[in-house]
Amino acid sequence: DTLEGLCLPAGLSPRKSWRKCLGRGKSGHLCLVCCPRDPAPDEAEEDIYGVFGRQYFTERNKLQTSNKNLTEERDQLQTSYNILTKERDQLQTRYKTLTEERDQLQSSHKKLSEVAGQLQASYKTRTEERDKLQRDRDIFQRLLVKYPNGWKVFGNNIYYVSTEENNWEYANEDCLKRGAQLVIINNQEEQKFLITLNKRSWIGLTDRETEGTWKWVDGTPLTTAYWGGKEPNSGGGIYKDEDCAEINNIWYSDPVKNWNDDLCTTQLNWICENVIN
Numbered sequence: 001d002t003l004e005g006l007c008l009p010a011g012l013s014p015r016k017s018w019r020k021c022l023g024r025g026k027s028g029h030l031c032l033v034c035c036p037r038d039p040a041p042d043e044a045e046e047d048i049y050g051v052f053g054r055q056y057f058t059e060r061n062k063l064q065t066s067n068k069n070l071t072e073e074r075d076q077l078q079t080s081y082n083i084l085t086k087e088r089d090q091l092q093t094r095y096k097t098l099t100e101e102r103d104q105l106q107s108s109h110k111k112l113s114e115v116a117g118q119l120q121a122s123y124k125t126r127t128e129e130r131d132k133l134q135r136d137r138d139i140f141q142r143l144l145v146k147y148p149n150g151w152k153v154f155g156n157n158i159y160y161v162s163t164e165e166n167n168w169e170y171a172n173e174d175c176l177k178r179g180a181q182l183v184i185i186n187n188q189e190e191q192k193f194l195i196t197l198n199k200r201s202w203i204g205l206t207d208r209e210t211e212g213t214w215k216w217v218d219g220t221p222l223t224t225a226y227w228g229g230k231e232p233n234s235g236g237g238i239y240k241d242e243d244c245a246e247i248n249n250i251w252y253s254d255p256v257k258n259w260n261d262d263l264c265t266t267q268l269n270w271i272c273e274n275v276i277n
């Protein structure tokens with residue numbers, strides 16, 4: 001089928017040509033004369049494998065190019081994947097750090113809230129204390145005007161110890177003149193306070209109306225008493241009819257057992273009491 005010859009392609013060196021005869025026509029053989037170009041291995045192969053070889057090599061070249069492209073794409077994807085993996089790891093680290101920071105902030109916020117709550121409570125207490133002190137100051141300022149000298153405050157009451165001595169009736173009248181009354185002892189705390197005044201004194205208690213039935217000057221009956229020894233003894237048969245009560249810290253040293261009933265004409269100091277309002 002083939003016949004070797006010589007061909008001269010433009011600008012290239014002379015080379016062997018070859019031809020391929022496709023078949024017999026009316027006027028003889030129908031052949032293709034081919035001249036190889038410079039130097040192409042594929043075409044050299046084509047020289048060997050012919051037209052069908054060309055299709056094969058074209059396809060192969062396409063596949064090789066495609067493979068090369070795919071390899072490049074794979075490498076790019078691999079690089080991208082590596083970068084993305086790295087970024088994901090960084091983001092995970094960042095997320096972890098942020099989560100820890102958030103937890104710390106939440107913890108901090110909780111502590112600060114507690115401190116704020118304590119401060120608010122403290123502030124409220126201080127404000128209440130201040131208001132009470134202001135009220136007390138106002139009360140004492142009024143008391144200073146109303147009760148100049150010789151009056152002493154205990155709880156919500158104010159007390160006056162006389163400087164002179166006189167009988168129970170005089171003492172009672174004197175307290176009324178001072179806008180007060182002879183002291184009524186309502187509880188043990190008040191009893192103990194009166195002892196600190198350290199004066200044998202009349203108190204506002206009497207059984208003048210009915211012997212043995214002791215009443216305070218405001219008409220209320222005696223419920224809790226602090227009699228000393230065997231008092232009240234109404235004179236114990238020696239003195240008659242002791243109807244007025246006194247605090248007697250001379251005879252009795254127990255601060256909650258020192259009342260005595262005495263003759264109402266006895267000359268003693270006395271204690272007046274008034275309620276602060």
Ligand SMILES: [Ca+2]
Pocket residue numbers: 157183184185186190273
């Ligand atoms: Ca009282």
Ligand SMILES: [Ca+2]
Pocket residue numbers: 207211212234241242243244261
């Ligand atoms: Ca009596």
Ligand SMILES: [Ca+2]
Pocket residue numbers: 231232233234235236242260261262
């Ligand atoms: Ca007595």
